Amino acid sequence: MSLGTNIVVDLARYPFNKNAFSEIAENKWVKSQWPLVYIIKNDSRKLAYVGETTNAYNRIKNHFANDDRTVLNTITLIGSDRFNKSATLDIESQLIQYLSAENTYILQNGNGGLTHHNYYEKPLYRELFEEIWNRLRSEKLVSKSIEEIENSDLFKYSPYKALSDDQRSSVMEIINALNSRQQPNLFVEGSAGTGKTILATYLMKLLHSPLPAPDEIEDLEGYRLQEYRLLETFQQRFKDVNIGLVVPMTSLRGSLKTVFRAIGGLSANMVIGPSDVVKKKYDILIVDEAHRLARRKNIPNYGSFDATNRLMGLGNEGTQLDWILMNSKQQIFFYDEAQSIKPSDIPKERFQAIKSQSIKPIKLTSQMRVSAGNDYINFVDRLLKCQPLQGLSIPDDYDFRLFTSFREFHNEIVAKEKQMGLCRLIAGYSWSWISKEDKSKYDIVIEGQELQWNNVNIDWINSANAELEVGCIHTTQGYDLNYAGIIFGKEITYNKPLNRIEIIRQNYYDRNGSAGIDNDEHLKEYIVNIYKTIMYRGIKGTLVYACDPDLRDYLSAHIKSDASVKSTTKKQKPEASVFEILDFDKVKPYENAVPLVDIQAAAGNFSENQLHSELNWVTAPEGISIREGDFICKVVGESMNKRIPNGSYCLFRRYSGGSRNGKIVLVESSDIHDADFGSGYTVKEYQSVKNDSNDDWAHTSIILKPLSSEDRYKEIVLIEEGIVNFRVVGVFERVIG
8 A cells, every 4th residue: 555656745945034925925835734754954054843733824923923933034835635643643754763863953943752653554654754854855955865865863862752552651750750850760670672772872852952832732632631741840850950961882882972973962872881980979870871880800901990999999809889879869771681691791680789779660562672572571581591483473574594504694684784874793702803803804704705804993883884794782882783694613513412502612702701700601691691682682673693503503494594595685787777877968077977987998097098088987876975086897707706796896996005904805917817807907805925035135025815605716926026017906995795
C-alpha cells in the first residue's frame, strides 16, 4: 500500500517579518487553516526553528512576539493535501531530528514534546516525509541525504530523538524523582539497545533548553498537560544547577562531545570523563554506561588513578564510583551489569548495595537498536548460556546468518558496507595487536586472509577505511551499526558432552582483561559478556563466523547458515549505471563531478588530459569529501581482494608528494605488467625498503605488494636508483561502489 505517485507537496518561502505577514496570510494552506509544517531560519547565523500548526496565522503572530524568533528572517511553509494533525506532528518531529543531525543549523526548538505519534497509516507517511526532504534538498534548504544523516552520530545520539512510550514514561519517572528530591541516586536499567545513551543526552538537553511558552502551543497533545507541568517544575527547580554527563569510555565520550558541540544550549565540556568530576562540585551527574566505571585493578595508568584517590582523601581502594558519589549531590546511573566486560569494571555487588538504598530502578524494556526486537536479545543471551531457545522467534527480515567460509563472510560485510555504510567487523581478543607498533604487519590471519585491528581508538566506527579493519569491544560498545560481522576467536569453544561454552585462556590476549583472574569461570563471564555486547550492535543484521570448529558446530544448530539463505546484498550494479555521466555543461569539477578514468584504456599514457575529458566526468559520490585532482577508477582482478573486491570502483587522491610507504597506490610504469590491468598500471601496497650494502652507497628497493588471498600474485620489486622508471599516480582513499 502506498500514498501514491501524485503526492502534492508545496514549499512556499517568504520573508519572516511583519511587513510580509499579509502575503503569508494569503497562502492557500494558511487561508484554509489546513495543517502545515514550517521552518523559520537565518542562513547567515545558521539558526532555525521548526513548527507545525493548524492555525498558521495566529502561530506566526505569536512567533513575531518571541525575542528568540526575531533573529530569524525567512519562513518556509510546507503544505500537502495529505496532511492531517497527526501527520504534521510526526513530520515536525522528523524534521527536527534530521535538521539537527544534518548540522547546518542550530535549532531553537526544545525537545520536551518530541514523541512517537501513532496514527492511522503512519508507515505510509514516511513516503511523504521523504518527498518533503527531497524537495528541501532540491531547493538547497538542506544538503545531505536521509541515508547520510541516519548513519551519523549526530542522528543516533541526538537529544532531539522522538521517544517511544516506554522511554517517555521513564523520563517522566526520572523527572518526578528529581522533583521530589527524596533520593540521592537513581538507577535506569536496560539491556544493550534500549536507549540509555539517548535518554542521557535527552535529559541534558531538557535541562538546558526552555520549554515553549504556552501561547506557542496550540494544544498540549505533544506534551500532555500533566507532563508539561512536571517539566515546568523541573526546569524551575534545576534552572541554575551544575550538571555533567559522565561517559567512562574514551571513544564514546569523544563522539558525544562532537554531538554536544552541534546542539544549541549544549557544549562539549558538559561531557566529561570520570576523573574530570573531581575538578569541581556538581549538583547532578548523569552517568552513562555506569557498568564501565573502573576500580584500581588491571588499569593502564595507576599513577594518575592513585593521584586522584589522594586528592579525594581515599586510599587505593577508591574507585571512579566513589569520586562521583563524593563530588555530586545527586546521581542518575544508566546501568547494565551484563555489559561489564573486564576486571577493572566495578563489581556488580557494589552497585547492588547502592541500589538497595534507592527507589526501585527504572526499567527500559523496548529494543530501540536491533530491528529484530527483544526476542533477538534474549536469543543471543540464551544461546551463549547454552539454554533452551524455545519460544523465541527472530523475524525473517532480520539478517542473522552463520558463515563457514571466512572469505565469503568478509566479502559479505564489505558488500554491505558499499551498499549502506556502517557495516563493521568486530572480534574477541583472540589475537595480539602487533600492528600497533608496526603498521606493515597484520594481527589477524584467518583462512589465509590478513587483517589488522582498528588503527585508531577514538571514533573508529566513523574513521577512514574502518570497514577494512577489525574493531573490538572498546571501539564499538555504545555504538550502532547497520551490520555487525562478529568473529568468535580462538579463545572461546564449545564442550559438546557438557553442553557448555568454555574459554581457552592461553588464546585470550587482553592482558588487562585477564590478569589477576585465576578462576576460568570468572574470566568466561567477562568474555561471554563481550560477545553478547558486540552481537547487539547490528540494526539490520548480524553475520557470524567462528574460528573454533566445535563452537561453529554448536552455533550452526541454532543460526541459519549462509549457504541456506540467499544473500540479501544487492548485486553489483552494471558498469553503465554505477555513476551518471554528466553533460560537460553541467560539470562543476570537484564540486558535483569527479573524473572516471579507464585505467586499462589508458595503455601506458595516464595523462592530465584524461582527467579533464568531457566524456568521463561522473556524479560525485554523496557523503564523501572531494578534493581537486581526485579521480575514480575501476580496480579489477583478485590481487588486492583483501582490501578491494574485484570490480570495485575506488576513489583515489592524485599523488602530489609526501610519504607513500604502507599506502595502497596506483602506479604507472612502462616496465610493469599486471595480469589484471595489463601493461603499464597496477594497484598495490607501496613499501620502501632501504638495502644496506658494503658498497659506498646504499639503494632503496620499492616493493609493490599484493594483498590477495590467492598465492599466484607476487610482489613487484622496483629499484629506485634509476633502473626502473615509475610514478605514483594516485593514493587509494576508499571503495565507493
